[in-house]
Every structure is written in structure tokens, then in C-alpha cells.
Amino acid sequence: MSLLQVRDVTRRFGGLVAVDDVSFDVHEGQIKAIIGPNGAGKTTLFNVVTAFDRPDGGTVTFDGVDLTGSRPHRIVSSGIARTFQNTQLFDEMTARENVMAGAHAVTKAGFLATALRLPWTVREEREVAKEAGRLIRLVGLDEWEDVPAADMPHGLRRLLEIARALASRPRMLLLDEPAAGLNTAETTALGEALYRIRDEGATIVIVEHDMGLVMEVSDEIVVLDQGRKIAEGPPRLIQKDPSVIAAYLGEEDVDEL
Amino acid sequence: MGGVELLQFALAGLKNGAIYALVALGFTIVYASTGVINFAQGEFYMLGGMLSVWAYADLGLPLPLAAVVGVMTTAVVGAVFELLAIRPRKDGNPLALIIITVGGSMVLSSSARHLFGPLERALPSFSGTGTVSILGAALEIQSIWILGLTALAVASLWYLYNRTSLGRAMRACAVDRNAARLVGIDTRRVVTVSFLLAAALGALAGLAVTPLTQTAFNVGPSVGIKGFAAAILGGLGNPIAAVAGGLVLGMLESMSIAFISSTYKDAIALIVLLSVLFWRPQGLFGRSGREKV
Amino acid sequence: MRERIDMRLVVAAVLGLTVVAAVAGLPFFTSERYILRVFTFAGVNVIIITGMALLFGYAGQVSLGHAAFFGVGAYASAFVVTQLGWPWIGGVIVAIVLTATGGLLLALPSLRLKGHYLAMATLAFGEIMRVVFTEARTVTGGPDGLSGIPYPSLGPLAFDSASASYWLVWAVAGITLLLAANLVRSRAGRAMRALHGSELGATACGIDITGIKVRVFVISASFAGLAGALYAHVVGFISPSTFSLHVSVLLVAMAVLGGTSSLLGPVIAAVLLTLIPFSDAVIPGLSRSALETIQEWQEDIYGLTIIAVMIFMPGGIGGLLRRIGTGRSAER
Ligand SMILES: Nc1ncnc2c1ncn2[C@@H]1O[C@H](COP(=O)(O)OP(=O)(O)OP(=O)(O)O)[C@@H](O)[C@H]1O
Ligand SMILES: [Mg+2]
Numbered sequence: 116m117s118l119l120q121v122r123d124v125t126r127r128f129g130g131l132v133a134v135d136d137v138s139f140d141v142h143e144g145q146i147k148a149i150i151g152p153n154g155a156g157k158t159t160l161f162n163v164v165t166a167f168d169r170p171d172g173g174t175v176t177f178d179g180v181d182l183t184g185s186r187p188h189r190i191v192s193s194g195i196a197r198t199f200q201n202t203q204l205f206d207e208m209t210a211r212e213n214v215m216a217g218a219h220a221v222t223k224a225g226f227l228a229t230a231l232r233l234p235w236t237v238r239e240e241r242e243v244a245k246e247a248g249r250l251i252r253l254v255g256l257d258e259w260e261d262v263p264a265a266d267m268p269h270g271l272r273r274l275l276e277i278a279r280a281l282a283s284r285p286r287m288l289l290l291d292e293p294a295a296g297l298n299t300a301e302t303t304a305l306g307e308a309l310y311r312i313r314d315e316g317a318t319i320v321i322v323e324h325d326m327g328l329v330m331e332v333s334d335e336i337v338v339l340d341q342g343r344k345i346a347e348g349p350p351r352l353i354q355k356d357p358s359v360i361a362a363y364l365g366e367e368d369v370d371e372l
Numbered sequence: 373m374g375g376v377e378l379l380q381f382a383l384a385g386l387k388n389g390a391i392y393a394l395v396a397l398g399f400t401i402v403y404a405s406t407g408v409i410n411f412a413q414g415e416f417y418m419l420g421g422m423l424s425v426w427a428y429a430d431l432g433l434p435l436p437l438a439a440v441v442g443v444m445t446t447a448v449v450g451a452v453f454e455l456l457a458i459r460p461r462k463d464g465n466p467l468a469l470i471i472i473t474v475g476g477s478m479v480l481s482s483s484a485r486h487l488f489g490p491l492e493r494a495l496p497s498f499s500g501t502g503t504v505s506i507l508g509a510a511l512e513i514q515s516i517w518i519l520g521l522t523a524l525a526v527a528s529l530w531y532l533y534n535r536t537s538l539g540r541a542m543r544a545c546a547v548d549r550n551a552a553r554l555v556g557i558d559t560r561r562v563v564t565v566s567f568l569l570a571a572a573l574g575a576l577a578g579l580a581v582t583p584l585t586q587t588a589f590n591v592g593p594s595v596g597i598k599g600f601a602a603a604i605l606g607g608l609g610n611p612i613a614a615v616a617g618g619l620v621l622g623m624l625e626s627m628s629i630a631f632i633s634s635t636y637k638d639a640i641a642l643i644v645l646l647s648v649l650f651w652r653p654q655g656l657f658g659r660s661g662r663e664k665v
Numbered sequence: 666m667r668e669r670i671d672m673r674l675v676v677a678a679v680l681g682l683t684v685v686a687a688v689a690g691l692p693f694f695t696s697e698r699y700i701l702r703v704f705t706f707a708g709v710n711v712i713i714i715t716g717m718a719l720l721f722g723y724a725g726q727v728s729l730g731h732a733a734f735f736g737v738g739a740y741a742s743a744f745v746v747t748q749l750g751w752p753w754i755g756g757v758i759v760a761i762v763l764t765a766t767g768g769l770l771l772a773l774p775s776l777r778l779k780g781h782y783l784a785m786a787t788l789a790f791g792e793i794m795r796v797v798f799t800e801a802r803t804v805t806g807g808p809d810g811l812s813g814i815p816y817p818s819l820g821p822l823a824f825d826s827a828s829a830s831y832w833l834v835w836a837v838a839g840i841t842l843l844l845a846a847n848l849v850r851s852r853a854g855r856a857m858r859a860l861h862g863s864e865l866g867a868t869a870c871g872i873d874i875t876g877i878k879v880r881v882f883v884i885s886a887s888f889a890g891l892a893g894a895l896y897a898h899v900v901g902f903i904s905p906s907t908f909s910l911h912v913s914v915l916l917v918a919m920a921v922l923g924g925t926s927s928l929l930g931p932v933i934a935a936v937l938l939t940l941i942p943f944s945d946a947v948i949p950g951l952s953r954s955a956l957e958t959i960q961e962w963q964e965d966i967y968g969l970t971i972i973a974v975m976i977f978m979p980g981g982i983g984g985l986l987r988r989i990g991t992g993r994s995a996e997r
Contacts, residue, residue, distance in 0.1 A: 457976070468979065471975055475970070478965070479972070482962075483965070639793050650775070653782060
């Protein structure tokens with residue numbers, strides 16, 4: 116059975132149907148890409164899957180559990196972590212603290228226990244810090260560990276957000292345009308990081324406009340256009356699909372396809 | 373309780389409600405253009421009364437002229453407050469701006485004490501201290517002035533909003549500030565004008581009440597809270613709702629005095645405020661919106 | 666790098682110990698009741714501001730009704746001790762339980778909503794309590810307040826002198842500060858700072874932002890309640906004006922001046938602003954007329970402080986200290 120099942124999901128904003136009856140599956144261990152022109156409904160779909168938004172119809176099932184109607188902060192404990200198209204880092208906190216905050220869902224120390232500084236909370240804290248250091252190295256941010264997120268360059272902030280998402284030990288990682296604003300070298304580094312993350316056992320769903328990256332890393336692609344799914348399949352076939360090419364006509368990305 | 377007595381309470385409620393409506397309008401106008409609750413709104417009410425008394429008693433101006441001076445000066449104070457304290461906070465963070473208005477409220481009331489002293493001050497009624505009888509209930513002539521001035525203010529505001537380009541700009545800002553800026557509306561000017569108008573409305577209320585209740589440097593916060601409760605009760609951001617909220621609140625207060633007791637009269641507005649916040653935060657006349665991510 | 670951190674730790678430790686010694690030693694330097702009183706009062710404000718610092722500086726929420734929680738704590742403790750004959754510690758517990766419950770009831774509905782409903786709800790709550798303090802005469806003594814409230818005592822230990830109550834208040838302040846400091850340097854504190862940074866980001870980390878805010882509010886309310894239970898017994902007299910909107914705003918001024926993501930900043934701000942009307946306690950030769958001028962203008966000082974800090978240094982004293990500590994050129 117597939118890890119994530121999206122079934123007949125629809126989301127309307129007034130008269131606009133942002134996501135229109137979309138269904139697809141994501142299998143364990145895959146890297147799956149969701150592509151489509153601006154306004155196709157990719158982010159909205161992410162928001163629905165992570166319960167930041169409610170669908171007007173349809174269901175989202177993760178590992179056999181229906182997530183529709185969950186509260187967004189609970190989604191993390193069921194094993195889904197995400198990043199945002201506009202990075203949502205904690206600017207005043209250092210890179211390490213950002214990643215440590217990402218471990219919130221997999222740690223326990225509560226208000227009373229930490230106020231009293233019970234020994235087990237100190238131990239937990241030490242482990243979280245260590246794991247945060249490891250994740251920061253995994254995405255290649257070794258030198259930025261003690262730098263406030265606000266002082267980091269844009270491209271690296273995206274990597275930091277990925278490290279933060281990984282801190283919750285997700286089974287599935289949703290990345291919304293991780294390569295936006297990255298230069299070529301950074302994009303290559305991102306691609307390598309994605310493989311490393313996949314090899315650690317996480318399933319990845321990526322929304323991305325950088326077709327080079329998408330074609331390179333993804334096992335399967337879902338193409339959205341005006342809220343509707345117009346194609347799904349491996350990169351080779353998607354590249355040749357006439358309806359996909361038609362959807363992208365007039366878009367700058369057409370050359371890259 | 374007899375019908376006449378009840379009518380008496382209703383008239384008092386209507387008069388107080390009109391005052392709350394004016395103050396509530398001030399809250400609503402500023403909120404619509406900035407997303408900020410202006411805690412200094414009550415101080416504009418105080419200044420309206422105090423500055424009119426000053427112009428009348430200390431400068432010796434005739435009452436109508438003193439009234440105009442009081443309201444206009446307060447309006448200018450409102451605009452200057454915006455320019456000096458609100459505008460410099462560039463990011464427009466609503467919480468920061470709210471805190472700034474809290475500080476502004478302290479400064480305004482304290483300045484009034486420095487300038488006009490700590491004592492209560494009075495203004496004569498606009499046209500005699502008599503009353504008229506309505507179905508046996510007595511209504512002070514000054515109350516008729518209050519109701520009339522409120523009606524006039526609401527009508528002018530309606531005209532401004534619907535018939536002038538400035539009003540259209542203000543409405544556009546209320547719907548979506550960024551979109552308004554994109555279509556070329558000078559949103560900063562709209563914010564300044566909003567504070568100016570809010571101050572003028574508050575001042576008008578303070579001016580109109582002073583002959584009945586007197587005024588002092590420290591009357592601002594309590595009236596401010598009631599006007600705020602009225603704005604919330606109606607539904608923050610909508611002028612018509614603010615007026616309705618003011619009248620409903622005035623009536624509720626009066627009726628609670630009539631049927632319960634006057635001991636906790638001042639708590640009624642606050643309990644209304646809390647109840648509305650908890651159970652119907654969009655107000656009686658507001659629609660609930662779906663939150664967006 | 667390593668050496669620099671160690672040096673900083675040493676400096677911080679030396680400074681910290683000096684401050685603790687100075688605070689604890691004050692009664693040995695002066696026996697003047699007035700000065701001890703003023704600093705006792707500063708200690709009470711430090712307890713309240715510790716909670717406010719968590720709420721404002723860490724969780725990014727503002728309360729305009731904390732003086733009311735302070736008052737509820739004071740009246741509750743005074744009531745159970747003078748009317749029911751309970752020991753003082755019973756009064757403290759009642760004060761904390763009542764204010765925590767009140768804080769929960771106020772925070773739950775208002776923090777579910779977006780925007781700044783908490784500020785408004787606390788404002789309304791504060792004003793309701795002001796009416797209650799003045800009107801519920803049988804419990805509160807009405808506008809005249811309650812007097813003759815006995816000194817705090819723990820079993821045989823009676824804190825019945827100016828220096829004893831000074832020590833008691835600052836010991837409690839030290840404990841609350843320690844608890845708060847532990848809190849902010851942990852998972853819970855990180856969650857607070859996270860939601861301040863980005864609510865979306867925090868939610869994506871699995872942080873229940875409403876739950877955290879409610880908890881912080883309850884803590885801050887109960888710290889104010891605790892401070893009330895100390896204040897009533899140390900001063901021996903309470904009346905509604907001590908717990909007015911005015912005082913709530915003064916507390917906001919302290920929190921704002923104290924700054925964000927800091928405990929030390931707000932503590933410094935609380936002491937500074939508390940001392941303003943009692944400047945003669947710290948400036949020996951201050952003339953009577955100079956003091957009166959300061960008192961005459963204290964409202965303006967508080968108000969202008971709030972405005973100036975929000976415009977020119979939103980990080981407050983805490984932000985300033987951080988900049989000195991890290992040598993960062995500018996705050997972002
Ligand atoms: N909260 C909202 N309210 C109203 N309309 C919305 C909202 N969120 C998204 N939309 C609309 O829904 C459509 C889909 O938006 P979405 O952000 O999902 O697109 P996208 O595929 O992520 O685009 P992009 O590549 O630009 O990020 C757009 O037309 C957008 O304007
Ligand atoms: Mg998008």
C-alpha cells in the first residue's frame with residue numbers, strides 16, 4: 116500500500132477552484148515531484164495535506180490513517196514534515212536552535228519539568244543538540260551553526276528549513292520550491308542533500324519550478340494545471356506529454372522541458 | 373416599573389449610546405486603515421472637552437467658536453500623534469502599534485493635566501439647561517444636541533465614504549491595504565486622515581457631553597473602553613456596525629440599571645465586551661471569515 | 666572562539682555573583698526603612714515582570730490587565746489570612762490557584778482567535794476587577810481598601826521587619842527568575858521563541874502555538890498573583906488604586922523597555938521604572954522639589970519610554986545586552 120493517498124481533493128476560494136478533484140499516491144522511499152505553472156494549486160495541495168488548510172472535498176490518508184480534519188501541529192507527530200515556499204524560520208534563533216525547535220514533536224520535556232531542570236530533561240536537551248548538529252552537517256551548513264537565521268544568505272536558509280523539518284524524524288518530507296532563489300552550485304548541493312535524506316529512509320514530495328532538478332531527482336511527477344491533475348508518470352514520459360507541453364506554453368520553463 | 377420610567381431609562385441609554393457610537397466610530401476608522409486598536413481614542417474624547425473648555429473659559433471665545441476650536445485642535449493632535457508616533461514604526465506591526473497607542477494615551481492625559489490642571493472643568497449647555505417632555509419622560513436639551521450631532525457626524529461620514537475619492541481610498545485600504553497601495557492609493561495619507569477623523573469624532577463626543585457631566589484630564593480610559601466595547605459589539609471595522617453597537621451598548625447599560633442595579637453599571641460594558649470576544653468575535657453585525665494560511 | 670566564550674562566562678559569573686551579593690547585602694548597608702521599602706517594592710515588581718517577560722518578550726503577547734491578577738492575589742491572600750485565619754502560605758496558594766484559574770479562563774477563548782484579542786480581553790478583565798475591588802466591600806473593603814494585614818510568616822519564622830520582608834521578597838523573586846531562566850533555555854522556551862518568530866514555522870515543527878501561549882499566560886498570571894500575596898502582607902495595606910489600569914500600563918512599560926527574549930532586561934527595566942517616583946531613595950542629595958518634578962512627570966516618562974522603545978529599539982534593554990554580548994553590529 117502507498118504511504119500517502121490523496122483522493123479527490125478539492126479546495127475552492129470563492130469562485131476559484133484552486134485544487135480540483137486531485138488524486139495521487141506516494142510510495143515509501145520515492146521522491147515524487149509536483150509541478151505546474153504559477154497558481155496551479157501546488158502550495159494549496161501541500162497545505163491541505165499538512166492540515167494547514169481544509170479541503171472542501173476529498174481525503175488525505177497517510178500510512179492508513181485519515182488525516183483530513185487534523186490540526187496542523189499534530190500532523191508532524193504522524194510523520195509528515197514540511198517546508199514553506201516563503202521560508203518560515205525563526206530569525207532571532209541560531210541555526211542550531213532552529214533545528215532543535217524542529218525536534219519539538221519528538222521530545223517530551225514540558226513546562227514544569229524544564230522549569231525544575233529535572234535531570235532527564237537535561238539529558239534530552241543534550242541529545243537534541245547533538246542530533247541538530249548532525250542534521251546541520253547533513254545539509255552542509257556546518258559553518259553556520261551558531262549564526263542567527265536572520266543573518267544567513269537566502270539559499271542557505273532554505274537548506275536550514277529542510278534540516279529543521281528533518282529534526283522531527285519524518286517519514287515523509289514535503290518541500291515547497293526548495294530551489295527557489297538558489298544558484299547553480301547551491302541547487303546541485305540541494306539535489307545531493309535530497310538523495311542523502313532519501314537514503315536515510317524518508318519519502319520526499321517536492322514542489323519545484325527548476326525542471327533540471329525535478330528531472331534529475333524525481334522518480335515520478337504529478338503535473339497540475341489550474342487545479343487539475345493533467346498528467347502523472349516518470350520524468351521521461353512527462354517531458355514528452357503533449358498536454359504538459361501545452362500547459363507550459365508561454366511559460367519560460369518550456370525550454371527546459 | 374412604569375412605562376414613563378422605562379422610557380426615561382431608554383432615553384438615557386440612547387444618549388449614552390450616541391456617545392459610545394462616536395467613540396466606537398473612532399476605533400473602527402483607525403482599525404480599518406491600520407489593523408490597530410487605538411488605545412488613545414478615549415484621550416481624544418477627553419481632549420475634545422478639555423480644549424473646548426480652555427477655548428471658552430480661558431481664551432474667552434464664544435461657545436460655538438470654542439467648540440470648533442476644541443474639535444479641530446484635537447483632530448490636529450490626532451494627526452500629529454500619527455505622524456510622530458505611529459508612522460515612524462516602519463514595519464507597521466499591529467502589536468507594536470497598539471503598545472505605542474497605550475504609551476500615547478498616557479502622554480496625552482498627562483499633558484492635559486500639565487496644561488489644564490487636575491480639576492474637573494465644565495462647559496455651559498449649548499442652548500439652555502431646560503428639558504423637553506417626551507410622553508412624560510424628561511429629556512435634557514443638551515441630550516438632543518448630542519443625538520443631533522451624532523446623526524450629523526454619521527451622515528457626514530457616510531458622505532465622505534461614499535461620495536469622495538478620499539473616502540473610496542479609505543474603503544479600499546480597509547479591504548486590502550497592499551492591493552490599495554498597488555493601485556496607487558497613498559495609504560500613509562489614509563492612515564493620517566483616519567487618525568485625524570477618529571480624533572475629531574472622539575472630540576465631538578467629549579465636547580457634547582461636557583455640559584452634562586463635566587470633564588477632567590483622566591476621563592479618557594473609561595470612555596475609551598466603552599467605545600471600544602461598542603465597536604467590538606457591533607463588529608470591528610464596519611462604521612454602521614460601530615454606531616449600532618454604541619446604541620445597543622447604551623441601551624443595555626441603561627436597562628441593566630433599570631432592572632438590576634447601578635452598582636455594577638460600569639462592569640456591564642466590560643462583560644458585554646468579554647462575552648462578545650469569547651462567543652462572537654466578529655461582532656453582532658459582522659460576518660465570520662474563514663482564516664487563511 | 667572557545668576561550669572567548671569561557672571569558673564571557675567568567676565575566677557573567679562574576680557580575681552575577683556581585684549583583685546577588687549586592688541585592689542580598691542591601692540591608693547591611695542601610696537600615697533606613699524607606700530605602701528598604703522601595704527596594705522591596707521593586708522586588709515585587711520583578712516577580713510580576715518575570716511573568717510578563719515570558720509573555721511579552723518570549724511568547725509575543727501583551728496583557729493590559731496584569732495589575733488585576735496582582736490585585737486578585739493580594740485580596741485573596743489578605744482575605745483568607747485576616748478573615749479565615751489561614752496561615753500566610755495558605756494565602757499564597759489560594760492566590761496562585763485563583764490567578765492561574767482566572768488566567769486560564771481568560772486565555773483559552775481569547776488565544777484561540779487570531780489578532781490581538783488577548784490585549785483587549787485582559788483590558789476588560791482588569792477593568793471588571795477594578796469595579797469588583799471597589800464594590801465587593803465585604804471582601805475588599807471597598808474604595809478604602811484593607812489595612813492591618815499581618816506580616817508574612819512561615820511557621821515560627823515571621824518576616825516582621827523591613828529587612829526580613831525585603832529578603833523574603835527578593836528570595837522569591839530569585840526563585841521565580843531561576844524557574845523562568847530554566848524554562849527559556851529549554852524545549853518549552855524554544856517553542857515560545859519559535860512561535861514569536863513565525864507561527865507557521867512553529868506549527869510545522871509540531872508546536873501547539875495556542876497551547877503554549879495559554880500556558881505562558883497562566884504562568885504570568887500566577888506570578889502576578891504570587892507577587893500580590895507578598896505585597897499585601899509586606900505592606901500591610903491594599904486598596905483598588907494599587908491594581909488599576911494605570912499599574913497594568915506601567916507593567917507594560919517595564920516589559921517593553923525590558924525587551925524581547927530576555928529576562929535580565931525586564932528585571933533591570935522593572936527596577937529602574939519602580940525607582941523613578943522614589944528617586945530620593947537612590948540619589949542621596951535629591952531635593953524635595955526635584956523629586957516632586959520627577960513625580961509630576963512620571964506618567965510622561967513612562968508613556969514616552971513606551972513609544973520611544975517601540976520605535977527606536979524594539980529589542981529593548983534585552984536586545985541591547987545581547988548586542989553587547991555577541992558583538993553583533995545591528996539587530997535585524
Ligand atoms: N488563501 C487564499 N485565498 C484565496 N485564493 C487563494 C488562496 N491561496 C491560494 N489562492 C489561489 O489559489 C490558486 C492556487 O494557488 P497556489 O498558491 O496553490 O499555487 P501554486 O501552484 O503554489 O503557485 P506558485 O507556483 O506561484 O507557488 C491561485 O490562483 C491563488 O491565487
Ligand atoms: Mg506555491
